[in-house]
Amino acid sequence: MQIKQVNSFVPKKLNNNNINNKQINSFKGIGSGIDALSLGVANAIENGGLAVSFTLQDMLGTNLPRPIMGLKRNSKENKGEKNVKFAAKELVREMTTGPSMFIIPGVILAAGKKIFGKTTEVPMKFIKSFGDIHAANPLNEAGRAIGKQDFYKNAFAEMIKNAKEETTISKETMRTASDFAKRLADGIKDKTTSKDTINKLTDEFIEITKSHAKDAAHTDFTKAAISKTTAAPFKETVSHMMSYADDIVEKAKTQDASKITEFVKKLSNQKVIGRLAANVIMYAAVMTFLQVIPKLYNKAEGKGNAGLKGLKTEETTNNKAESTATQTKTQEKTAVNKSNPSFGSSAQFVEKLTGKGLVGKIAQGIEFEGPNVSFPLLLGIMGFGILLPRVRQSKDKYDKEEILRRDLVTCATMCFAEKELRKGFSKLNETKSGLVLAAKDKGFKDKNIAKRLFDYLRPIKGVRVLSTEQIVSKYSGIDKYKDGIKGFCEFIEGQGGNLGKVFSLTDDAKNIVQNLLSKEGKDIATANNSAIKETLTKAIDSEDVKKLTDLFKDKNNAWVKKAKTLNARFTALSVLVLVPAFLGFFLPWINEKATKKRINEENANKAQSNQNNKINEFDTALFTKNTSKIFSDIENFTK
Numbered sequence: 001m002q003i004k005q006v007n008s009f010v011p012k013k014l015n016n017n018n019i020n021n022k023q024i025n026s027f028k029g030i031g032s033g034i035d036a037l038s039l040g041v042a043n044a045i046e047n048g049g050l051a052v053s054f055t056l057q058d059m060l061g062t063n064l065p066r067p068i069m070g071l072k073r074n075s076k077e078n079k080g081e082k083n084v085k086f087a088a089k090e091l092v093r094e095m096t097t098g099p100s101m102f103i104i105p106g107v108i109l110a111a112g113k114k115i116f117g118k119t120t121e122v123p124m125k126f127i128k129s130f131g132d133i134h135a136a137n138p139l140n141e142a143g144r145a146i147g148k149q150d151f152y153k154n155a156f157a158e159m160i161k162n163a164k165e166e167t168t169i170s171k172e173t174m175r176t177a178s179d180f181a182k183r184l185a186d187g188i189k190d191k192t193t194s195k196d197t198i199n200k201l202t203d204e205f206i207e208i209t210k211s212h213a214k215d216a217a218h219t220d221f222t223k224a225a226i227s228k229t230t231a232a233p234f235k236e237t238v239s240h241m242m243s244y245a246d247d248i249v250e251k252a253k254t255q256d257a258s259k260i261t262e263f264v265k266k267l268s269n270q271k272v273i274g275r276l277a278a279n280v281i282m283y284a285a286v287m288t289f290l291q292v293i294p295k296l297y298n299k300a301e302g303k304g305n306a307g308l309k310g311l312k313t314e315e316t317t318n319n320k321a322e323s324t325a326t327q328t329k330t331q332e333k334t335a336v337n338k339s340n341p342s343f344g345s346s347a348q349f350v351e352k353l354t355g356k357g358l359v360g361k362i363a364q365g366i367e368f369e370g371p372n373v374s375f376p377l378l379l380g381i382m383g384f385g386i387l388l389p390r391v392r393q394s395k396d397k398y399d400k401e402e403i404l405r406r407d408l409v410t411c412a413t414m415c416f417a418e419k420e421l422r423k424g425f426s427k428l429n430e431t432k433s434g435l436v437l438a439a440k441d442k443g444f445k446d447k448n449i450a451k452r453l454f455d456y457l458r459p460i461k462g463v464r465v466l467s468t469e470q471i472v473s474k475y476s477g478i479d480k481y482k483d484g485i486k487g488f489c490e491f492i493e494g495q496g497g498n499l500g501k502v503f504s505l506t507d508d509a510k511n512i513v514q515n516l517l518s519k520e521g522k523d524i525a526t527a528n529n530s531a532i533k534e535t536l537t538k539a540i541d542s543e544d545v546k547k548l549t550d551l552f553k554d555k556n557n558a559w560v561k562k563a564k565t566l567n568a569r570f571t572a573l574s575v576l577v578l579v580p581a582f583l584g585f586f587l588p589w590i591n592e593k594a595t596k597k598r599i600n601e602e603n604a605n606k607a608q609s610n611q612n613n614k615i616n617e618f619d620t621a622l623f624t625k626n627t628s629k630i631f632s633d634i635e636n637f638t639k
Contacts, residue, residue, distance in 0.1 A: 034572075035565050041575060042568035046467055049372040051102040057414065057579045058098035065584025067091040073592055077310030086309070089301035090588075096293050101381060104289060105282040106371035112278050117247035119271040120278050122240045123367055127275060128354040129230040130244040131268025133158055138252065138260040145253045145260050148245040152181035155226060155241050159234070162225040163209040176208070188242070198238060203555075205234045206473045210480050216487040217494025218442050221473040229356070233469065247271070269350045276353060279366050283377060290385035294393035305395045307402065307592075311599050375415075375460050382411040398598070402591045410583055418574050419459045425570035426465050427456070434501025435563050436474070436492055439464045445496055468564055475559040479549040484540055488552075489533035499532040500524050503548075506558050512548045 045053045070087035112120035119127055137154045140146045146154075156177035161169045169177075180201055187197025206221045213219035224238075225231035232240070248267055255263045352359040365376040373381060387407050394400035426437040440463055444455065455462030466474070474491060481487025492499050503513040504524060514524045516535050524532070539545050551557065 035569070037576075038568040038572035039564060041572040042564075043468060045571060045575070049369060050378070051370075051372050053418075053575065054414065055098060055102065056575045057418070057583075058094070060576060060580040061583035062410070063091075063094040063098065065580060066094055066588055069585060069588040069592075073307060073588075074310040074596075083306060083309055085301050085306035089297045089306060092300040093293065093297040096296060097290070097386065100289050100293075101286055101373065102371045104285050105368050105373070108278065108282050108285060109368075109371060116274055116278075117271070118243035119247045120275065121370060122243050122271075122275065123369075124272045124275050124350075124363065125230045125354045126226070126232075126237075126240045127244065127268055127272045128350060129227040130155065130241060131248070131264060131271075133226065134244075134249065134252070134268070135261050135264045138264055139257055143257055145255060145257065146249070147253065148249050149181050149185040151245050151249045152184055152241065153177050156180040158226050159205070159224040159237065160208060163205065164212045165214065180204075184238070198235060201238070202234050202469075207477065207480050210473065210477070210487075211482055213482055213487075215442070215494075216481055216483070216491045218439070220439070220470065222467070222469045229354075233467075235469075265347065269346045272350045272353060273346065275367075276363055279363075279368055282368055283366060283380075286373075286381060287385045290381070291389045294390050298393065298395065305399050307595060308398060308599070311596060378415055382415060387411060398595050401598070402595060405594065406587050406591055409587060413579065413583060416457075416459050418579065420457055421574060421578075422465050422567075422570055423456045423463050426567060427463075429566040430497065433505075433562065433566065434492075434498030435505075435559065435566070436495040436497040437466055437471075437563055437567050439466060439470070440495055465567055466563070471563045471567070472555050472560055475563055476552055476555045476557055478552040483537075485545055485549060486533065486537045486540065489529070489536060493529040493533060497529075499529045500527055502559070503532070505562060506551065509548060509551055512544050516542075516544055 041056070045056070067087045067090045070090040071082045071084065073083040073086045075081070075083070109121050122130075133154050134146075134151060137150075138145060140150050153174075154177070157169045157174055160173045160177055160180075164170075164173060166173060183197055184201065188194045202222075205224060209219065209221040209223075210216075213221065222233045223231050224234040226237065226241075231237075248264065248271065251267065252260055252264050353363045354360060365374060366380075367374055368377070387403075390403045390407060391400055394403055423438060429435070430437050440455070444452065444463075447455070478485060478488040481491070483490070489499055491497075492502055504510045510524060513532065513536070516539050517524055517527055517532070520535055522531055522535065527535075536545060536548075552559065554560075
């Protein structure tokens with residue numbers, strides 16, 4: 001007798017396989033949705049920089065939740081009544097602070113580009129380096145001032161020469177640069193194709209860098225250097241190059257051939273100084289507006305400290321006398337010589353601004369990256385633009401304490417915590433997956449634990465989480481590495497990854513590598529990086545290695561997807577969940593509790609003091625009464 005499948009006798013509602021499949025599919029759907037959201041958030045932050053990252057954290061972590069928490073402030077003491085004044089204060093403060101840090105520079109940059117030219121948004125070092133390239137080759141073959149395409153060619157030649165680590169520009173490099181320049185010039189004529197053109201040029205430049213990099217482990221394939229000290233991701237460098245060409249190259253075309261070199265040098269120097277002025281103006285404008293914000297939110301709150309509503313009836317008005325007595329206004333006086341410090345000619349001044357000395361470090365440290373503030377600028381804005389004016393304009397001691405408690409933690413979280421947590425999370429994922437998710441400097445693995453930890457804690461330098469473009473450059477087209485599969489293995493090994501786990505990510509790759517290792521009596525689960533690299537290097541020309549490298553050809557292969565997803569998850573978790581929960585809800589709750597505790601302690605101390613005074617008054621009266629009676633008795637006795 002033929003027996004039917006057991007599952008056919010089980011009702012659909014009770015069919016375990018059916019239930020499990022539904023659960024698995026639903027979990028997969030949720031997981032893929034979360035990963036898609038994570039990648040979307042990470043890409044937005046990567047493309048928009050600090051402006052997007054800060055705005056997302058600011059909106060979700062402070063702008064929206066803090067006014068909501070403000071409405072509930074002291075609700076128990078006020079019998080459920082909403083604290084509208086305190087919520088208004090929170091709303092005005094948060095909605096004006098974050099956006100102004102990026103909107104104001106954006107508006108100034110837009111106006112500057114319109115009035116003074118596109119180099120207003122180009123960093124000083126790039127203006128100087130492009131100016132040097134331009135001045136070195138100012139004329140075309142016809143003896144006239146070069147146009148934009150010729151300038152692109154010369155600039156691309158420098159980038160490709162540095163990527164190949166050539167000492168001089170070779171004929172092959174010049175041919176490639178000429179091709180790049182022509183395609184860019186043709187591509188940007190049509191806005192619909194310009195993005196695709198730049199993307200294709202980026203891929204080809206990365207391939208050039210990858211195929212020539214002597215140190216595959218530590219070379220950033222996405223970076224383009226136009227001089228020894230001036231480098232940035234290729235797309236960013238191309239953007240700066242185009243802005244320079246639209247401004248200075250176009251103006252230089254109007255000059256006589258005999259004057260063109262001097263004109264380019266002079267104009268590029270002027271543009272560097274103009275860029276410095278733009279940075280100073282943007283910083284001053286942001287700082288000036290931030291000084292006004294406490295006045296705006298104090299006005300929205302009205303008279304008194306609404307945070308004390310229901311807690312105290314005394315001292316709720318703004319006690320100017322106390323504020324004036326307790327606040328010490330420090331004025332920073334800078335001794336400035338009326339005759340400005342001599343930097344010599346403008347050319348010498350520009351050399352200082354773009355050099356490695358103290359002047360250069362300060363000037364480049366305060367540079368804006370579009371509307372994005374640099375890290376040193378962010379620290380300055382947080383300290384002198386946000387914290388200091390708020391403390392100085394606090395209404396009373398309770399307000400001041402809350403400002404210090406709330407804003408010190410907020411500033412530290414915005415500046416440091418999110419970056420360090422991302423690095424820590426990438427480290428955990430690296431250990432589990434074997435993939436390299438963050439770039440470490442050469443010699444990192446030889447450092448002691450304290451120095452490694454310091455590298456993770458440094459917000460800008462030290463360990464750096466890989467960007468999406470860097471991940472794609474490292475994990476796709478691995479046959480394009482200078483030494484093929486060996487170069488890829490050196491990248492994983494040199495950055496502390498695990499080749500066994502990396503190749504075990506897909507069954508196809510695992511089977512190929514295991515097959516090659518088995519011939520030497522090794523196993524992928526136990527073989528170390530050196531053993532796997534040695535085996536694959538020996539078989540570099542075999543069909544197996546070709547099949548292995550083919551698995552990495554696609555820019556969206558399994559390894560790229562995995563690495564991007566792992567790095568994106570915590571970015572999204574931090575921005576969408578951790579920061580809002582901590583800054584938006586936990587910190588206001590802590591502030592409310594701390595203020596209540598202080599007021600309760602003060603009330604208790606005051607009550608105790610009053611009680612002690614009453615006891616003292618009673619004791620004095622009793623003593624006086626008894627003393628009078630004694631003297632009265634003595635007087636009666638003597639009679």
